[in-house]
Amino acid sequence: MAPNGISGQHGEPASQSVKKRVLIVGAGAAGMSAAHHLSQHRDRFDVTLIDAVDYCGGQAFSIPLDKERYGASWCNQGVQGGSYIFHHTFTMFNRQGYQADPVNLHVSFGKDETFWTNVFPTKVLAEHQSEVQRFAKVLKFMRWFEVFFALLPLRLVLKMFFFSEDFINIVALPMTALFLGTGNATPEVPAVMLERLCTSPTYGMWYPANENTVVDNKPPMVVFPNFSEFYSTWKQDLESRGVTVRLSTELDEVVERSKKGVTVRLRARRPAEDSHNPAGADQDIPPQDEFFDELVLCTLADTAKRVLGKTASWRERKVLGSAKFSDDITITHNDSDYMKKHYENFYRDDLAIRDTNGVDQSGRLEEAKTSFRPMYYIKMYDQDRQKLEMCFDTTNYQSQFPEKVPFEQHVFQTIYLNKDRDSELWSDNEIAEDKIIRKDWWHQLCHSYTHYLLVVPWIMFLQARNSVRFGGSWTLVNAHEVAIISGLAAAVDLGADYPEDLENDRFAFLCFRLYYLLGYGKWYRRQYSKGAPTTQLARDGASWPTSTYGGVYQGPGVATQERRCWRQEMKTGRSTDNLAQDNGVKDGPDRSLLERKIAISEPDKSSTEIDVFILVEAADGTKSNSKSTLMLANQAEAKIRDD
Template sequence: MSSTPKLKRVCIVGAGASGMSAAYALSKHPDKFQVTVFDKQSVAGGMATSIDIDADKYGASYINDGVQGCSPVFANTLRMFRMLGFEPTEVGMQISFGKGENFWTNVFPSELVTKFQKDIAKFGRALSTIKKLEPVFAAIPVHTMLRMFGFSTEFGERMVYPLVALFFGTGNQTPYISSAILERVFMDPSMRLFEYDEKSLLASIPTMLAFPKLHDVYQAWREEISSRGNVEFKLGNEVLRVLSRTAKKDGPVRIEYQLGEGDDGSEQHIAAFDELILAIDADSCLKLLGKEATWRERKVLGSVKYLYDVTITHNDLEYMNKYYETQYSPKHNAPLSAAGSAQEREQMTEAFDFAAHKFRPLYYTMQYDQDKSKIEMSFDLTHYQPQFRGEKPAGPISPSDRSEHRNECDPLSDYARRAQDEKGGRPGESARTGMDADGKPEPPLEKHVFQTIFLDRDGSQGLWTWGEIRGEKRIHEKWWKQQSHRWQHYVEVVPWMMFINGKQNTHYAGAWSVLNMHELAVTSGFAAAYRLGADYPFHGDEDCERLFRLYLMLSHGVRLVRHPRPEAPSCNDLERRISSGRKIARGYSHDGAGCHRILDS
């Protein structure tokens, strides 16, 4: 009689999007893996957090404060959320760049767009060239690319830099971003955020998706992962250091961690594992590895540059009106004489009429007069997030909807069921005395919740205007550590990840390994689990697989096997089927919720 196979013990450090994705993929193989997830925070989610606000004052009981939403092409994120019982909300992505004569938007043509018409037309040709020569342009920063193609300095400062900062959250490192990545977000089907327009630079008002309540999404995700019994979450427990990855006794990986409050105080413990997934930022990886880091790891991980930003969530409309264009004004309209044909003039007039009634910016940028390459960014969270219009925390999803993998996890977690309750959209009703562009109740502009991001503490704090946001209008302040997407990242980090992944029983997961997007964080976690022997959870879904295949090859140097790895039915399945007198099938499969099912012959 064969002995029971030994489970591979996996330690995951970090319970953000990448760590949770890795844990989810591994949890679907309870006969192969025993997983422990550590995070020093008391809740899962990493940067994807929600905070409570005064519903009676602002019109909603919470905001998502770290991650706002995503593009509709982020297939892995969307499928995961829908399976858990959560649905993002469609929202028109209107932007407001600059102030006064330097204002422009994707909603209607302004004088600034007319001024740079030749540069805008040339920009499309530049993107095509960059696409053809992507390996070369990966090492060319945006500011150099603009000079190479003969763009005016002011076009770069007023239009290109704000766009890049909006795409990546790169802030005041924007001129140094890789040109190839800029091309990707315009033209890559898995990463595209905007479509290029030869007349206005941006195609008007793309559809974006605003996330449901992220706190509830991640708690539901944790419950789903835990339901299979082979994953333990140690939240509120901080991993202090990696003691070994080549130990001979009890397992090669040994870590030291500190129990969180409510356990044994500050007592430190040692645990042994077979494999390690570091789903944290590169700086933190190096800190944990210490002397255990190889020279390759020190070189690659040490080349990731981080910036420190602060977000101030507030209700200061006076501040917003001082630095941004928050409402439509016909004084910004491009002259009709700039149109080349009667049809173009008609289209411009229609755009002006639309803006007069429906100008609702989600994103704002402001450039500092002292240095126009450096900016400040803001969001109108009331325009962006659907709970301010009475949407329930789960988003616009019906509990009975099973289409496109919705509500596929069975049973749904308590968090998902509560978030789907229609009553969840009621908090703040008394404050929703205004109307949105479609006539739906929302708070009036003076009650809107804004979030302003002050970027690059070490290089730009002297320019910040954060002191002008009145104290009584402030709701929340939070510091963030953000990856810089400077061109060196795509020369010194991205091509070399495959040479450190899988070495010393260690895999790395995190959006920082390529590009700071939630979708890439999710994909990176799936890739780390795949390397350890787990199936890619969404096999056969071409929309999901497209980016996964690319990431797996880029960061791990591995190709995706077309079919899931064969897996034996569990003992419980066999016993259940045998006891019921049913034949065991010749084959077996797994459903999207991770529940293994034997097929009847």
């Protein structure tokens, strides 16, 4: 119970005898977070959590893989990693017994003459050297006068400072699109996003900007654990705390709502084989009406508007209807030929430069020759370079894969953006059908500047009106951490307490307070951190924030060793040992590729008599097969490497 007999900080009187019945719609990060924090007060809340699909996690889930072929038995889809500022996410990992793994991000933007990366300088940066130097100065100027530039469209601001079309499309837009996956809405994102990415010491991925090479850091990031297992464990934890979790249950519409409660119409769904129930199906199953005291809609804004139907106010229709979304598709595949055609996957000496504005870069080049491992790619379409295609090399990025895997056995996730507007630019038909592992469609938020003019500032005026609250990452920016905080904020507004350990984590608490102020128009008052930390929970939380302003999380829920997950998965037999002596052959346009496939023709042969098939693909595309013993195969491989 909060001080003075008040349930939470929204001013409603607490009830000692009757539990408040709360329906949470959406079992993604926001809905799970809301249910979790309400479940800490079982004497006050009777919580029901529903989702139309048959799993928890929303856009965060894992898909199965062929372990022997790819080195791992699963990979995360939808949500893969984040930043060290995700304090609420990491503490929730720890509460459920999971950890994220650290990784230093390598990116690969463009192809051939437009290629650049954060790992080593390339020719395209030298060609735009004057703009690169001016870019760093402009970012500082924008930081000084941020209030004037914050919500202006990024492309407009860059044109105001006379940057060329090539620099905007090749350099500025890709480095912004990487942040939160802003996709093909990147030209219209608020300029403050790029500015803060380069000038903020807390969440600035590219901080500090480099006046010679734009960026020269490898952002310290984290990759998430198996999300299907994490959310399954979290679901079991919620059920043990008294939460009723009803999957394959869809909210058809809100029938009636008032200050006294909400009547909703729910429809059962038939679970699909992969748990991803198709939208709009099972209309033959009759719905049922149920009553709840409070409703928390942790759905996308357009879905919230649809289910509110006739009960939606003019204000709700206006604000929720102003959020823009696009339909994107992610194709998970193993087509290395597609990747070589459309992206730069290896160090290329012919594109690298050893000097930028008089600064020697040879050290970075030597390191890149053996360590360049692109994890995130962006391709600018030749027909319209402000339109983008995104891709992950999940083998390089996600930590359950072996450290060394031949490139031909990597798993990739290519993302094609904005079907209605840009599908004619897509090259998805070039991915070999037999190399496709899975296809997933997404309904994604567009981070247009209009979102921060017409949606975000007005959400506070929708909350708690006629017993309905809203949660989800769309309420601010599309990030797992924002979703977690939004669900927590809804729970706090209903009367739950903010966790004691997180209140003593000064960075986490500040992030929550600012979100609560923006989303609900209220400043959350301290309960546990008015003085020096005295309890173990308080001392633990106070030790987590480090670095400038406490932005870097160093506490439970994040490992300190890269690919810790892979080492653990090997012990359980869910990942293999290394599949190569190095991470594939580091090739350029004039280097040969080598793929070794070992086939045991007779079980009783000794290891030196194992038949080995070597496929050598020359620079001109010709291929030849040879058959020899394992010893001869190793000699051939060594010779090709030497050549």
